[in-house]
Amino acid sequence: MQALYLEDFEPGQVFESKPRAITAEDIVRFASEFDPQPFHLDPEAAERGFFRGLSASGWHTAALAMRLLVEALPVAGGVVGAGVEALEWKAPVRPGDRLSLRCQVLEIIPSRSRPDRGIVRFLHEVLNQDGVVVMSQRPKLVVPRR
Amino acid sequence: MQALYLEDFEPGQVFESKPRAITAEDIVRFASEFDPQPFHLDPEAAERGFFRGLSASGWHTAALAMRLLVEALPVAGGVVGAGVEALEWKAPVRPGDRLSLRCQVLEIIPSRSRPDRGIVRFLHEVLNQDGVVVMSQRPKLVVPRR
Numbered sequence: 616m617q618a619l620y621l622e623d624f625e626p627g628q629v630f631e632s633k634p635r636a637i638t639a640e641d642i643v644r645f646a647s648e649f650d651p652q653p654f655h656l657d658p659e660a661a662e663r664g665f666f667r668g669l670s671a672s673g674w675h676t677a678a679l680a681m682r683l684l685v686e687a688l689p690v691a692g693g694v695v696g697a698g699v700e701a702l703e704w705k706a707p708v709r710p711g712d713r714l715s716l717r718c719q720v721l722e723i724i725p726s727r728s729r730p731d732r733g734i735v736r737f738l739h740e741v742l743n744q745d746g747v748v749v750m751s752q753r754p755k756l757v758v759p760r761r
Numbered sequence: 762m763q764a765l766y767l768e769d770f771e772p773g774q775v776f777e778s779k780p781r782a783i784t785a786e787d788i789v790r791f792a793s794e795f796d797p798q799p800f801h802l803d804p805e806a807a808e809r810g811f812f813r814g815l816s817a818s819g820w821h822t823a824a825l826a827m828r829l830l831v832e833a834l835p836v837a838g839g840v841v842g843a844g845v846e847a848l849e850w851k852a853p854v855r856p857g858d859r860l861s862l863r864c865q866v867l868e869i870i871p872s873r874s875r876p877d878r879g880i881v882r883f884l885h886e887v888l889n890q891d892g893v894v895v896m897s898q899r900p901k902l903v904v905p906r907r
Contacts, residue, residue, distance in 0.1 A: 649824040651831060652839045665841050665903075673842055674824045678795040681820045685797060693798045695811050696819055702845040757811075 618691035620761040621733045624720050632687035632716040634744065635679060637671060639710035645675040670707035676714070676750050677702070680741050683716035695757040697734060702752040706743070713744040721753065732759045764837035766907040767879045770866050778833035778862040780890070781825065783817060785856035791821040816853035822860070822896050823848070826887050829862035841903040843880060848898040852889070859890040867899065878905045 639658070646655030650672035654664035661669040685694055708714065722736040734755045741750040785804070792801030796818035800810035807815040831840055854860065868882040880901045887896040 645824075649828045651828070654839060665839060672824075672827065674820070674827045678791075678818075678820045678824060681818065682795045682797070693800060693811060696850065698850065699848040700846065702848060704842065704844065 616689040618689050619758070620691050621723065621725070621735070621758045622761050624723050624735050624758065626720050626722060628720040630687050630718040632683035634713040634715040635683060636713045637675075637679065637708060637710065639669060642669060642671045642675065642708075642710060645678070646672050649674060666707045668707070669710055671709075673704040673750070676704065676708050676741060677752075679714055680716055680739060680750065680752075683714070683741075684718065684739070687716055688718060690756060691759050691761075697755040697757050699755070700753040702750070704750050706747050706749045708743070708749050712749075714741050714749070716741055730760070732757055734758070762835040764835050765904070766837050767869065767871070767881070767904045768907050770869050770881050770904065772866050772868060774866040776833050776864040778829035778864075780859040780861040781829060782859045783821075783825065783854060783856065785815060788815060788817045788821065788854075788856060791824070792818050795820060812853045814853070815856055817855075819850040819896070822850065822854050822887060823898075825860055826862055826885060826896065826898075829860070829887075830864065830885070833862055834864060836902060837905050837907075843901040843903050845901070846899040848896070850896050852893050852895045854889070854895050858895075860887050860895070862887055876906070878903055880904070 643656055653660035654666050655672050658669045717740045719738045721738055725733040735758050736755050739752050739754055740748045743749050789802055799806035800812050801818050804815045834840060863886045865884045867884055871879040881904050882901050885898050885900055886894045889895050
């Protein structure tokens with residue numbers, strides 16, 4: 616894939632990742648380190664919990680979205696985020712789900728103070744194998760000029 | 762710690778976590794799985810990269826913030842996020858940093874459709890050992906009534 620610079624982006628463009636599977640083992644391992652709560656750790660306790668079954672930590676889904684982004688969007692110099700607006704978890708992520716990322720360009724904002732770069736605003740949606748949006752967010756990425 | 766219900770929160774309250782250290786090994790292991798880019802993986806390449814030295818993936822910092830939150834805020838039934846506004850990475854997280862979380866209550870919003878719960882809006886700041894805010898966000902948590 617060819618490296619992408621600020622000049623290569625325009626509003627409405629869509630980039631899509633390949634899918635990536637998440638297993639029960641992945642879910643429990645991530646949660647043990649970062650989100651140790653019964654509904655992310657223990658399938659039996661999870662049945663009685665908020666999500667009615669084992670589900671991934673929302674931060675696990677967000678981290679996987681970053682992995683999918685690095686694979687789908689070859690920004691020159693690397694994918695560097697300045698921040699995120701409106702992160703929402705819309706549906707549980709379950710063991711065996713296959714997640715993919717859809718990135719739509721919303722806006723290109725050249726930097727006033729740094730003429731060698733700008734910000735690209737995106738809508739990112741993480742979808743499961745049934746096309747259900749499980750997470751959405753609007754990140755701002757720092758992108759260099761050519 | 763006693764479980765916290767919606768009635769226990771009021772604007773201006775502050776909850777603080779204990780600190781937790783992050784090592785170079787942690788940074789590289791997380792990045793290998795979720796954010797495989799040279800500035801998070803390879804100290805030498807990182808010296809020449811965007812962050813001028815090895816730094817943690819922003820999503821690693823966000824995941825650690827969740828761990829600190831689970832330890833600091835014993836919400837009844839578990840810590841469940843509905844979404845996040847204004848997530849910003851403000852300074853690099855380096856190997857050896859000790860991170861802590863400061864949670865300030867901004868607003869309590871009783872649910873209209875679900876009388877058994879509500880939303881608490883927070884300002885969360887992740888600070889390093891020098892008191893520098895490395896990340897901030899405004900999450901919304903789902904909190905049950907007593």
